[in-house]
Amino acid sequence: MLRIKQDSVFSTQQPQQQYVPLKQVSVEAHIRSFAADATIKQVFRNDETKPIEAVYCFPIEEQAAIYSFIARIDDREIIAQLKEKKEAQKEYSDALEQGHGAYLLEQDEKSQDNFIINVGALPAGKECHISISYVSELDLVENGSRIRFVVPTTIAPRYNPNKGGISSPAGTTSKYVQTAPYTIEFRCQVEKTNISRVSSVSHPIQIQLGQENVYVIEFAQKNTHLDRDILLDIELNSNRSNTIVAVEPGAVMASFTPNAEDCQRVMNNVETTNEFIFVIDCSGSMRDENKIGLAREAMLLFLKSLPLNCHFNIIRFGSTHQALFNEITAIYNEQNAQKAEQLTNQLQADLSGTELLKPLQWIEQHPPGQGRARQIFLLTDGEISNVNEVLDLCRSMATSTRIFSFGLGNSPSRSLVKGLARTTNGRFVFIPPNTSVDIHVGEQLQKALQSCITNIQVKWHLGANVMSAPTKIPPVYANNRLIVYALANNPTFVFGHNSSVELRNDRSRLGDAKIDCIPN
Structure with missing residues (x-):
């Protein structure tokens, strides 16, 4: 969404928000192992x-890192530099006051999957070309059998509890426009190693199979609109090793x-008694796309699948929150299960706003x-x-x-x-409209009942001093992935064919892999 900044040095008072038409968007991506390198170009x-x-x-995938930002107007090219936030904002304002073009890229602090570009002074009748490149880890889905690459192409209106209503991204006061007036071009190369199939549940795609080492994926339809996220599913070979490495000069993943x-x-x-607390969004936005129907369907499946002798509760939330039982949890028996089923069948998106913090605070207390x-x-x-306030609270509960x-x-x-999920060592799943929730409910409940592998240690045999990340290895679950990195002190260091990595815990060896493909 591109808008004219109303409080800029060039603007006058406007009764309604004004937009600058976005003419063209293209996405180029390269997927290797469990990582993607993507470039978004906008005109x-x-x-x-x-x-x-x-x-x-514009929205960007969580866990992504931007490494390049270039803006062009006529013959001028601006290449971004990483600076401390206040310093960058001051330099941007100074440039505008002098009539110079200036560009400012920031992350929305309250909603981390939105980034903001202040494009600066754009002369009348001129085009601005922006190119943003980022890298991102990719998620495992379908019980660990697939990798999913996501390019978010829509920004939903975010509910702001301090204002009591829907706000547009980045604090604008404009009404959210559901239908984008421009289209997107998409091209993705997927390296074939350990890959058996590529598909998309969001858009019709065509796949070029002629190249030896990569699949080339493009949209099958030319007039594809920015009305939904791009989802690309990459199916893994069933006979793959449990440990896979990818290497570049100076770095190993x-x-x-x-x-x-x-x-x-x-x-x-170790036997433990499980508590299951279901927190269900019943805000007004859940009416759209029958999301409240997906929640009802999932809850009915959960209630039929809970283990005996566990404890549970259901909390509906919106502008307020309401719990099925007054105590934090109650025993799962026939009588309480019937109460829960009755409540689930009556679920409606009737609680106005989306104030998630309050029910989580009640649980934390x-x-x-x-x-x-x-769980x-x-x-x-x-x-x-x-978002940040909610995540900080959940981090304290982990x-x-x-x-x-x-x-x-x-x-x-x-x-x-x-x-x-990540701040509490849990798991997450995304369920688009008109899809079955059965497999997702079963997988999530199974993972909640699993014990996990802890105290994992990574031993690098790389022939060089390296820094390992993360420094604290989180627990890992069956059919879920742990990614670790080794970074050499010399970023141009080339690892040899005898290099390897081993993962262990205090009981046994978990997995190992040798580096057998060294890039030029």
């Missing part, structure tokens, strides 16, 4: 009769994906008892503005609580849904 034109200051908001047998070999079989493991299942479209988050609909907040 937009100032059709006004005077210079404007333009602001553009290793992914470890244990199967059920791997976990069984090293898991602690009632910690689980001794010998109990608490929270959150079903939401994630349309909130205070020693006793895991969150399994379900992002419903075409455009949930990926930073919220993923962040809740």
Whole structure:
């Protein structure tokens, strides 16, 4: 979304928000192992009769890192530099006051999957070409059998509890426009190693099979609109190793994906009583795309699948929150299961706003008892503005609580849904409209009941001093992936063919891999 900044040095008071038409968008991506390198190019034109200051908001995948930002107007080219935020903002304002073109790229602090470009002074009748490149880890889905590459192409209106209503991204006051007046070009190369098939559940695609080492994927239809996220599913070979490496000069990435047998070999079989708390978004936005229907369907399946002697509760939330039981959890028996089923069948999107923080604060104030493991299942479209505040609270609960988050609909907040799971060592899943929830409910419940492999150690045999990341290795579950990195002190160092990586815990060796493909 590109708009004319109303409080800029060029603007006058406008009764309605004005937009600058975006003429063209293209996405080029290269996928190797479990990582993607993507470049988004945008062209937009100032059709006004005077210079404007333009602001553009765009969504980017959570866990992505931008490494290049280039803007061009006529023969001028601006290449971004990384600077401290306040320093960058001051330099940007100074440049505008002098009538120079200036560009400012920031992350939306309250909703981490939105970035903001202040394009600066754009002369009348001129086009601005912007190119943004980023790298991102890719998610495992379908019980670890597929990798999913996502390019978010829509920004849902985020609910801001401080304002009591829907706000547009980046704090604009404009009404959200559902239908984008421009189209997108998409081209993606997927390296064939360990890959058996590529498909898309979001858009018709065509795949070129002629190249020896890569699949080339493009849209099958020319007039594809920016009305939904691009989802590309990459199916893995069934006979692959549980440890895979990718290497570049100065860096190695290793992914470890244990199967059920791997976990069984090293898991602690300590018996615990499980608590299951279901937190269901009943805000007004859940009416769209029948997201509340997906939540009802998922809840009915959960209620039929809970283990005996567990404890549970259901919390509906919107502008307020309401719990099925007054105590934090109740025993799962026939009587309580009937109450829960009755409530589930009556679920409606009738609680106005999306204030997730309050029910989570209520849960945090009632910690689980001794010998109990608490699992929270959150079903939401994630349309909130205070993402960081919610994540900070959940991070403080992580020693006793895991969150399994379900992002419903075409455009949930990926930073919220993923962040809740990652900060609590839980898991997440995204469920588009008109899809079955059965497999997702079963997978998430199975993962909630799993023990995990802990105390993992990574041993690098690379012939050089390296820095390993992350420094603290999180628990890993069956058919879920752990990614670790080794970074050489010399970024141009070339690793040899005898290089390898080994993963162990205090009980046994978990996996290993040798580096057998060295890039030129």
